[in-house]
Amino acid sequence: MHVRQQSTAHEKKYKWCEWILVITMIVLFMRLFDLQILRGEEMKRLSEQNRVRVKKILAPRGTIFDKTGKILANTRPSFNLYLIPEDIKDFSQTVDGLVQLLGIDREEIIEKLKDARDFPSSFAVKIESDMSMDQVAKAEANKFYLPGVVIQIEPKRNYPYNTMLSHVLGYVSEVGGEELKTAEYKNYSMGDTIGKFGLERMYEKYLRGVDGEKRVEVDASGKEVRVLDTKEPVSGNSLYLNIDMDVQTTVEQALEGKKGGAVIADPRTGGVLALVSHPAFDPNQLTSGSREYWKSIATDPSHPLQNRVTQGRFPPGSTFKPLVALAALEKGAVNENTAFGCGGHFGFGGHVFKCWQKRGHGSVSLHKGIVQSCDVYFYNTGLKTGVDSIHEMAVRIGVTKPTGVDLPGEKSGLVPSTEWKKRTFGEKWYEGETVSVAIGQGAVWLTPIGLMQLASFVGNEGVTFKPRIVNRIVSPEGKVIMKFEPVMGANVKLDKHNITLVKEAMKGVVNEAGGTAYSNARLDNVSISGKTGSAQSGSGGADHAWFIAFAPSDTPSVAMGILVEHGLHGASAAAPIAKAVARTMFKVPDKEIKSAALNAH
Numbered sequence: 001m002h003v004r005q006q007s008t009a010h011e012k013k014y015k016w017c018e019w020i021l022v023i024t025m026i027v028l029f030m031r032l033f034d035l036q037i038l039r040g041e042e043m044k045r046l047s048e049q050n051r052v053r054v055k056k057i058l059a060p061r062g063t064i065f066d067k068t069g070k071i072l073a074n075t076r077p078s079f080n081l082y083l084i085p086e087d088i089k090d091f092s093q094t095v096d097g098l099v100q101l102l103g104i105d106r107e108e109i110i111e112k113l114k115d116a117r118d119f120p121s122s123f124a125v126k127i128e129s130d131m132s133m134d135q136v137a138k139a140e141a142n143k144f145y146l147p148g149v150v151i152q153i154e155p156k157r158n159y160p161y162n163t164m165l166s167h168v169l170g171y172v173s174e175v176g177g178e179e180l181k182t183a184e185y186k187n188y189s190m191g192d193t194i195g196k197f198g199l200e201r202m203y204e205k206y207l208r209g210v211d212g213e214k215r216v217e218v219d220a221s222g223k224e225v226r227v228l229d230t231k232e233p234v235s236g237n238s239l240y241l242n243i244d245m246d247v248q249t250t251v252e253q254a255l256e257g258k259k260g261g262a263v264i265a266d267p268r269t270g271g272v273l274a275l276v277s278h279p280a281f282d283p284n285q286l287t288s289g290s291r292e293y294w295k296s297i298a299t300d301p302s303h304p305l306q307n308r309v310t311q312g313r314f315p316p317g318s319t320f321k322p323l324v325a326l327a328a329l330e331k332g333a334v335n336e337n338t339a340f341g342c343g344g345h346f347g348f349g350g351h352v353f354k355c356w357q358k359r360g361h362g363s364v365s366l367h368k369g370i371v372q373s374c375d376v377y378f379y380n381t382g383l384k385t386g387v388d389s390i391h392e393m394a395v396r397i398g399v400t401k402p403t404g405v406d407l408p409g410e411k412s413g414l415v416p417s418t419e420w421k422k423r424t425f426g427e428k429w430y431e432g433e434t435v436s437v438a439i440g441q442g443a444v445w446l447t448p449i450g451l452m453q454l455a456s457f458v459g460n461e462g463v464t465f466k467p468r469i470v471n472r473i474v475s476p477e478g479k480v481i482m483k484f485e486p487v488m489g490a491n492v493k494l495d496k497h498n499i500t501l502v503k504e505a506m507k508g509v510v511n512e513a514g515g516t517a518y519s520n521a522r523l524d525n526v527s528i529s530g531k532t533g534s535a536q537s538g539s540g541g542a543d544h545a546w547f548i549a550f551a552p553s554d555t556p557s558v559a560m561g562i563l564v565e566h567g568l569h570g571a572s573a574a575a576p577i578a579k580a581v582a583r584t585m586f587k588v589p590d591k592e593i594k595s596a597a598l599n600a601h
Contacts, residue, residue: 052217052228055124056189059209060155064169064199065247066128067273067471071160073169073200078156078509079136080419081128081149082191085113087149097146102135107345115177115190126174126191130156130288156194157200157287163280164252165306168243168407169468170198172281197305199469201408206473207480208597209236222499234384235476242271242471250584251276254577259565260545263467267456267550267559269486270465274407274581277312309559310403310410313445314563317535317570318373319546320440322458322502324382325366327393329498333384336501339365342376342459349432353379371515373440373532382438383585387429390437391417397457398464398490399450405467413446441536448531451548452561457490458506459529459550459559461499464489506531507553510575517547520575525588527553530578532570542566547574551582558585 064073079100088094099106104127106203112125120553128135131151138145139151157172159165172193179194188194190379194208195201218225223312251262255278281304285293297304304310344360346353355361355375361368382390384387394400394415396546402410403553416437418429436442456464466487473482504553506529510522533546545567550556562576582588 002104007456015136015491025156028145038282040525046393047124052215053215055152056231057212057214058154058192059211059233060235061157061193061209062207062238062476064207064239064241066241066243068244070245072165072243072245074158075222076158076159077153078129079133080125080126080152080154081129081131081135081139082152083109083113084124084148084150086148094146094148098127098139100151101138101142101146101336101483102128104305106593112190112196118447124191125149129174144536146405151343157283159287160419162284163282164282165243165248166198166243167277167309168198168275169283170200170202171196171281171286171452172200173289174285198239198307198407202238202406203470207236207239209233222227225378237476237481238474239470240472240474241469242266242269242273243275244273244585245411246584248274248276248579250274250576250580254580255564258567259302260563260574261312261566262560262562262577263449263452264311264560265456265467267458267459267465267556268491270467272467272469273473273558273585275309277306277308281305281310297353303364307407308563309448309561310373310405310407311447312563312584313411313413313447314544314565315442315444315535315538316440316446316451317533317544317546318375318440319377319451319454319531319533319548319570320446321438322371322531323393323397323399323454323508324378324385324390324438325370325502325505326458326494326498328381328385328388329366329501330393330494331385331389333386333389334366334381336366339363340377340380344376346376346379346435348379348383348435349430351432353435366501367505370502370531371508371512373397373509373516378438379435383431385438386418387434387437388417390434391415396490396492397454398455399446403449403453403467403489404487405449406469410449413448413450414444415446419581433502436517440533448561448563450561451546452559453489455530455548455550455557456559457492458499458503459494459556461503462492462494464491501518503529503553506550510549511553517575518573521547521549521579522585523579523588525581526551527555528578528582529553529556532575534569537566542568545573546569547578549575549578551578552587558582 062073063071066072093323096110098104105246109127112127143149159169172195174187175192175194177186180188195204210233214230215228217228218272247264251274255276259278261277265272279302281297284290342355342361342364344355361372361374363378364374367523368510399413401412421427421429435444437444453464460578466489468484470484475481510517510528510530521528521530528549530547530549534543538543545564547562547570550559561573562577564573
């Protein structure tokens with residue numbers, strides 16, 4: 001009886017063991033089924049990654065050319081240093097070794113490695129760009145002691161003309177961690193470069209290209225064993241600009257050492273032939289990631305990163321007078337024979353407003369008022385016209401809104417109205433304020449590119465075109481994938497007689513004795529029309545110097561907006577730049593004009 005009970009107990013134990021074994025086998029079978037059948041491809045991929053790596057091959061950015069085929073931006077080889085975190089055996093040894101050997105900031109390395117944690121797809125982290133040959137030699141010689149360090153040769157953006165054209169071309173630099181979290185850069189990775197400013201930013205998707213990749217087999221230490229396959233990168237598209245480097249160089253040299261900006265365009269198409277903003281910056285240093293250089297220009301009180309042509313708003317001074325004249329003529333407030341006496345000053349509302357010509361201009365009608373830039377004539381004309389009519393003409397011409405030029409961050413202009421003051425300050429408009437507006441002072445703020453459009457408007461007799469820097473986009477195979485045709489900006493139906501009066505007066509500014517730009521802008525071989533201007537800076541400094549122009553006078557093929565900050569007189573500081581541009585474009589000799597003329601604004 002006792003033996004039978006013992007046997008029964010043993011049978012129960014065996015039964016439990018059998019069940020445990022069966023359950024274990026079922027669990028193992030299910031796990032194997034999951035790993036090999038359901039997740040087989042994923043496990044295979046993870047296994048492959050232990051010995052196979054996919055290395056990105058960066059695509060060269062597209063080349064940028066001027067209208068004649070001169071290279072303005074291209075790529076060159078650059079040695080870049082990467083860290084592969086999973087290959088680092090001793091973190092301190094590798095990181096501290098790089099710090100001592102190459103002089104790289106330790107905190108910067110750690111910061112980049114931390115940023116990369118948010119983007120696990122980036123197995124290699126770029127630590128240093130554009131290494132010197134001395135740095136490359138040191139890193140290669142000590143590679144055995146720096147596990148995880150890799151040096152790759154990659155395309156680097158290059159700007160052959162350095163600071164010249166910096167505000168047009170812009171620059172590229174590495175995409176930041178915060179940018180990578182946005183939808184705009186969802187297809188980018190840590191270490192990629194993006195356009196940050198200028199055309200590089202505006203045309204990023206065309207210039208970028210398509211990166212390639214190389215699958216390589218590596219050993220346990222991360223050393224390449226063999227290349228398995230390669231997918232070649234595709235270069236970005238090229239940009240062909242309307243910029244003419246001969247004209248650009250002329251303006252750059254004329255503005256050298258000065259603060260200001262100038263834009264030269266073809267009024268028949270809107271094509272921008274030159275765009276200069278001074279002071280400028282070196283895009284090569286920004287592309288190389290120089291923190292010291294970035295800090296120096298970011299804190300520079302002269303603001304070299306600002307594009308003064310499209311982002312700088314200044315009182316236009318007397319260059320605004322052609323617009324006021326058009327508003328007055330169209331309203332019927334004055335005609336060509338309406339005259340006012342100028343004794344050098346004008347009294348209104350208990351205030352005395354001066355004319356730049358202290359001795360006065362005598363009796364002045366429209367033509368003389370523009371040619372000799374008589375302030376008193378425009379004080380009277382402005383009051384007769386009214387600020388709202390002046391504002392309306394500014395809107396029709398298009399100077400109160402961005403021109404639409406293909407550069408980022410363009411600012412709109414401001415020409416006040418009674419409604420604007422009520423909306424902005426909750427106050428009514430006073431006629432005394434109109435007196436200032438009539439000569440381009442007070443609450444009038446325009447950009448150089450906006451004033452270039454005013455010159456185009458008069459030269460074209462009521463028509464402007466959207467300024468355009470890029471002419472066409474061309475694929476790496478040479479196929480034109482996008483051609484930018486002229487886009488009309490303004491098409492205002494003005495009284496033919498009225499626009500002709502203003503157009504002829506601007507011709508007289510340069511070509512008639514007594515004209516404010518007669519001695520500084522006139523050429524014997526080509527007729528230039530223009531308007532000088534001197535505007536109070538508002539900061540207590542010297543007046544800003546302005547000149548707007550178009551040429552040839554009757555059938556213009558070039559329009560200009562030129563500003564020299566604190567240049568005092570438009571005639572002496574800005575008008576000669578227009579003359580130099582005309583000489584370059586129309587290839588005419590420079591003959592000294594000895595005729596006596598007024599050195600005025």
